[in-house]
Amino acid sequence: MDYEPVIGLEIHVQIKTRTKMFTAAPYAYGAAPNTLTDAVVLGLPGTLPVLNHTAIEKCAQLGLMLQCEIAEVCKWDRKNYFYPDSPKNYQLTQNEQPLCIGGKVEIELPGPSRNVEGEHRWVTLNRIHLEEDPGKLTHESFETVIDFNRAGVPLAEIVTEPDLYSSTEAVSFLNALRQLIVYAGISDCDMEKGQMRCDANVSLRPKGTDTLGTRTEMKNLNSISNVRAAIEYEIRRQTEILEDGGSILQETRRWDAAKSESFSLRSKEEAHDYRYFPDPDLMPVLFPRERVTELGAELPERPLDRQRRYQKDFELPYTLTSVLCPERELCEFFEAALLEHSAPKAIANYIANDLLRELAEASEHGQSALSISQCPLTPAHIASLVRVIDEGVISKQIGKEVFSEMFRTGNMPEVIIEEKGLKQSNDSGEIEALCQAAIAGNAKAVAQYKEGNAKALNALKGPVMKATKGKANPAMLDQVLRKLIDEG
Ligand code: ADP
Numbered sequence: 001m002d003y004e005p006v007i008g009l010e011i012h013v014q015i016k017t018r019t020k021m022f023t024a025a026p027y028a029y030g031a032a033p034n035t036l037t038d039a040v041v042l043g044l045p046g047t048l049p050v051l052n053h054t055a056i057e058k059c060a061q062l063g064l065m066l067q068c069e070i071a072e073v074c075k076w077d078r079k080n081y082f083y084p085d086s087p088k089n090y091q092l093t094q095n096e097q098p099l100c101i102g103g104k105v106e107i108e109l110p111g112p113s114r115n116v117e118g119e120h121r122w123v124t125l126n127r128i129h130l131e132e133d134p135g136k137l138t139h140e141s142f143e144t145v146i147d148f149n150r151a152g153v154p155l156a157e158i159v160t161e162p163d164l165y166s167s168t169e170a171v172s173f174l175n176a177l178r179q180l181i182v183y184a185g186i187s188d189c190d191m192e193k194g195q196m197r198c199d200a201n202v203s204l205r206p207k208g209t210d211t212l213g214t215r216t217e218m219k220n221l222n223s224i225s226n227v228r229a230a231i232e233y234e235i236r237r238q239t240e241i242l243e244d245g246g247s248i249l250q251e252t253r254r255w256d257a258a259k260s261e262s263f264s265l266r267s268k269e270e271a272h273d274y275r276y277f278p279d280p281d282l283m284p285v286l287f288p289r290e291r292v293t294e295l296g297a298e299l300p301e302r303p304l305d306r307q308r309r310y311q312k313d314f315e316l317p318y319t320l321t322s323v324l325c326p327e328r329e330l331c332e333f334f335e336a337a338l339l340e341h342s343a344p345k346a347i348a349n350y351i352a353n354d355l356l357r358e359l360a361e362a363s364e365h366g367q368s369a370l371s372i373s374q375c376p377l378t379p380a381h382i383a384s385l386v387r388v389i390d391e392g393v394i395s396k397q398i399g400k401e402v403f404s405e406m407f408r409t410g411n412m413p414e415v416i417i418e419e420k421g422l423k424q425s426n427d428s429g430e431i432e433a434l435c436q437a438a439i440a441g442n443a444k445a446v447a448q449y450k451e452g453n454a455k456a457l458n459a460l461k462g463p464v465m466k467a468t469k470g471k472a473n474p475a476m477l478d479q480v481l482r483k484l485i486d487e488g
């Protein structure tokens, strides 16, 4: 029998706030263990939680970015469990009435090749709720240590419907989700720093049926490649069991990245095991509709909407939009340059190719990766460079040289062109003389050109460009050569 995998993801995202979800203790990644705590975080008797409004508003913005409905009223529940990562013995979360309801995310599946756009589809979300992060346990050889710095950090848990059907779709979804979250400034989603973590639920069902099979849940997937590997492993494992006539046990499994396999942690807990009940110390939260509208208005255009707009309005090819649009800063840089000189294709090309290459190379020389915000160039640099090329002051070829120099020195292109004497030669007398010399020196190329081989002209252009150090106006050069040969 053929089986179809069905996957649902639960993604925890740390919301970027200065302080924790229910107290003013600060949070910063990498601080010395247990230095960012207070009595509330440690669950000392007599302490009371105080809501972090920024966290709630940012979570609502996340919901709007993911096209959820924002609940008029949400409330807080205690999820009770006994484990050393939670000093209160319960986690504050939203079980019954989450802040964000439903939602959907547009994803692009991989195309037939990197340069070709893939199919798009929508993935349905179930909800997004807010909760507090537990502490971080580290298991060492003979002991387990705990760091409460992370405890109490606001977490948004995004829950999808079981609406993904392969590991590839799950990966496309996570990439799309990450772009949306980073775009909206909710989190940097650095998985290595635990800012984004993913649990994957996987089940199989006979192809063509639509009831859900028994699922298992994989925990501890802290990179996109782990998500892919764990889902593929689980699909293989469940297929083997079902093909042998066995049945799947509903359980929680832990992915071991070093061994590339998962093992059973515990049989899956049910909601009633947590004895959820409303937190008596926290009031329900009323979310005014006007505020929802205001928060929505602050959000940026979604990356795939922007990509469609760039393709339509600027006629940019997919190869450029697929580089620019996933990154909001690149798009903003591009749009700022366009305001100075309206040449979308050339500007997009310089950003997507030359600029990104230089930024990558700069980071290879021992420095940490340069982002566009640390770039020595401004949008005005790129706009001016494209303008002087469009105006025929320099050739495209010299443009590349000016670009590198601009990146190195931070000087504007006009300054570099002046200093280095790079102005294109539009001196038709000089070009004509050099062309005559080239024609006289390469009878073979001339003959080939006359026989209809237009490419043979390049062999004649070479020496002229060399003599002018690349400064001959290419259009003029082409025209003069053709004229001289046709007439001669
Ligand atoms: P819990 O919170 O106990 O893990 P939920 O019912 O909230 O359970 O579901 C969690 C995730 O599991 C959701 O992303 C959901 O889409 C997914 N899921 C539920 N049932 C299945 C199934 N049979 N196969 C695959 N994924 C599933």
Ligand code: MG
Pocket (backbone or CB within 6 Å): 010, 199, 217
């Ligand atoms: Mg779960």
